[in-house]
Amino acid sequence: MKRFFTFQKKTIAFFTLIPLLTLTAFVKVPCPVCQEHGAVPTTSMQWVSVRNIEASVGGIYLAYCGLFRVYLTTVSLTLLNTGDVDANGHLSLQLVDYTTGYVIDNQYIVINIPAHKQLKSTYDISFLANVDDPQTVKVAARPVVEKVVDQACKGTGTVRLNEWPLWYMMQHKALQAQQETVEEPAFVPLFIPPEDWESSSQYDLDVYDEFTRYQ
Numbered sequence: 001m002k003r004f005f006t007f008q009k010k011t012i013a014f015f016t017l018i019p020l021l022t023l024t025a026f027v028k029v030p031c032p033v034c035q036e037h038g039a040v041p042t043t044s045m046q047w048v049s050v051r052n053i054e055a056s057v058g059g060i061y062l063a064y065c066g067l068f069r070v071y072l073t074t075v076s077l078t079l080l081n082t083g084d085v086d087a088n089g090h091l092s093l094q095l096v097d098y099t100t101g102y103v104i105d106n107q108y109i110v111i112n113i114p115a116h117k118q119l120k121s122t123y124d125i126s127f128l129a130n131v132d133d134p135q136t137v138k139v140a141a142r143p144v145v146e147k148v149v150d151q152a153c154k155g156t157g158t159v160r161l162n163e164w165p166l167w168y169m170m171q172h173k174a175l176q177a178q179q180e181t182v183e184e185p186a187f188v189p190l191f192i193p194p195e196d197w198e199s200s201s202q203y204d205l206d207v208y209d210e211f212t213r214y215q
Helices: 002-024 164-169 171-177 210-214
Strands: 028-030 039-041 048-063 068-081 087-097 102-113 117-130 137-143 147-149 158-160 203-205
Touching: 048 087, 048 137, 068 087, 068 102, 068 137, 087 117, 102 117, 158 164, 164 171
Parallel strands: none
Antiparallel strands: 028 158, 039 147, 048 068, 048 203, 068 117, 087 102, 087 137
16 A cells, blocks of 8 residues: 555656646746847946046147048046956947047957956057048047847747756856957057158047947
8 A cells, every 4th residue: 555655656746747847848938148138248348337538649640641630649548347257358449529429430459357346547549530520529438348149048038947047057157158258459559650740739639428428
């Protein structure tokens, strides 16, 4: 009799658990890796913000037979990483016509900021502009945060219920595995031969804070 009841318990447990496990393969829940967005950032720059930026131009030169204006610019900025992981990626420095918001030139630099740290740096940048471009210019800075389809959920934003515990435990590793590590600078300084310098002037370039402008 005892064996009979033991057999019944095992049978009931078997025919109860199997349907439940099968059901979890069809139930969809929010993906813990992409937080239901279906896409993840390509770098760890999503937690980086520009807190302060100052820019000054050491000279403006007409180059290449007067076809272009070159702004030799020094940019000092403060960046803050509020994320739990080190940020490694590109920062976009832009020469912008502040009257229209039109981006005249875009240069990139590589930055590395530890988690929960602030970084203060100064960069020498050469911006290139057409001679017909407006001279009402300022400097903007923004972290480059592009996104790709999340491989955990295949871009759907949801995973199967029976997969959710695994992705939840691996969410940080899965996110980092889909992010590129930037090691080489993307910005190459523009070389202007001295014989092509036709005129120059010095002045302070006002700060253009893109985040403040559009808030």
